[in-house]
Amino acid sequence: MKVKQIIDLIKGTVVSGTENLEYTVEMAFASDLMSDVLTVKTDNLLLLTGLVNIQAIRTAEMSDINCVVFVRNKKVTEEMIRIAKENRITIIQSPYSMFKVSGILFNAGIKPVF
C-alpha cells in the first residue's frame, strides 16, 4: 500500500518529507520502545509510535525506516523535522490512537513483523 493511501486511511497530515508518498509499505511495527525498534531487521518498515522525540527520528534513521507515524497528533519539534528532512524521512501525524491506527492498517493488509 502506498504511503499516500495510508495517510488517507488514518486521517494523517504530512509534517515533513513528501518525497516518499508514492513509496509502497508492506510491513509496520508499533512501539514506544526504541530499544525494541532497533532489534527489527526488516527493511522498508513503517514505524507507528507515541514517543515523540529526537531519538524516535534517530532510531528511524539508523534502522533505515523512511516513514514514521506519530499518533494522537503529538507536537513534532523543529529539530525533529530538521533531522527527518536531512535523512529523507517522512513524518506523518494522525489524530487517532496507536490501537486505532494499528487496527486500520492491519485491516488494510499491512503485515506485522512478528
Next chain:
Amino acid sequence: MSSEKMHFEYRVEGGNFSEAGYPSSQVKKTLKQLNVEGNVIKRTVVALYEAEVNIVAHAYRGVIAVDIDTEKIIITLTDEGPGIADIKKAMEIGYSTATPEVREMGFGAGMGLSNMNTNADKLSITSEVGTGTIVEIMNYFHK
C-alpha cells in the same frame, strides 16, 4: 572505495539525549559515501547508536573513535562512568539499571548490549567499576 585510512572522533555527553545520535549519523553518512553495502551500514550504525545511547544513559561522558580502512570499521567507545560490575549479567536481555528519565526517552529495556552483539562481527566490552567502560565494535565490509 578509497584506499586511505580514515579516523574520526566524537565526544558524547552523559544525560544529553537531544544530541545523542549525531556521531552515529555522521558515521552512517561516511559509510554511504564509501559505498559500503546497505546491510553492513545498518548493522554498524545500529550497534554504534546503541553504544552511544548507553553512554548518554548510563555514563558521565565519553569519546567515540572511529577507524575505517578498506576492509573494516573499528569503533571504540571509551567512557567515564560507573562501569559495569557484571558484564555477563548486563548482556542478558531485560537486565537494566536505566532511570525513569531514560525510560521516558524510549530506552531502558535491557536489550541494547545483546542487540550490539547481534549487529557486530566482533564486540568486546571491558569495564572497571568506578572508572568507566570501553566498548569495541568491529564490522567487516565484505563477508
